[in-house]
Amino acid sequence: MWLLIGLIAIVATFINLYRFIKGKDYKLAMAMGLSFTALTLCAEYSLVSEWVKNENWPALWEVPNFEKVLWFLTIVSILLNIAPIFLERKRKQ
Numbered sequence: 001m002w003l004l005i006g007l008i009a010i011v012a013t014f015i016n017l018y019r020f021i022k023g024k025d026y027k028l029a030m031a032m033g034l035s036f037t038a039l040t041l042c043a044e045y046s047l048v049s050e051w052v053k054n055e056n057w058p059a060l061w062e063v064p065n066f067e068k069v070l071w072f073l074t075i076v077s078i079l080l081n082i083a084p085i086f087l088e089r090k091r092k093q
Contacts, residue, residue: 002043006073009036013080020084030081036078044070 016029036052044066 002040002047005036005043006040007079009033009040012036013077016081016084020087030084033081037074037081040071041074045081076077 011027012033016026016033019026019029048060048063049065050056051063
């Protein structure tokens with residue numbers, strides 16, 4: 001489930017950037033990109049929670065690797081989604 005939601009977040013982020021480049025209203029796509037990023041993190045947390053409940057210790061050994069990737073992708077998603085706001089402000093100055 002987290003993979004599907006993550007892909008939707010990526011697509012929404014690129015729609016956000018595309019709409020900004022074309023000069024169209026991008027704010028809904030930006031909100032969707034950030035929202036689906038948050039939902040991806042919640043889904044990933046739920047997955048790890050299930051591993052703990054089921055005592056799937058081999059799977060839990062991978063959590064430190066997931067942590068680094070999730071931090072990186074979340075930061076990239078936030079930066080890409082809010083970039084149009086900063087670019088728009090710079091353009092107005």
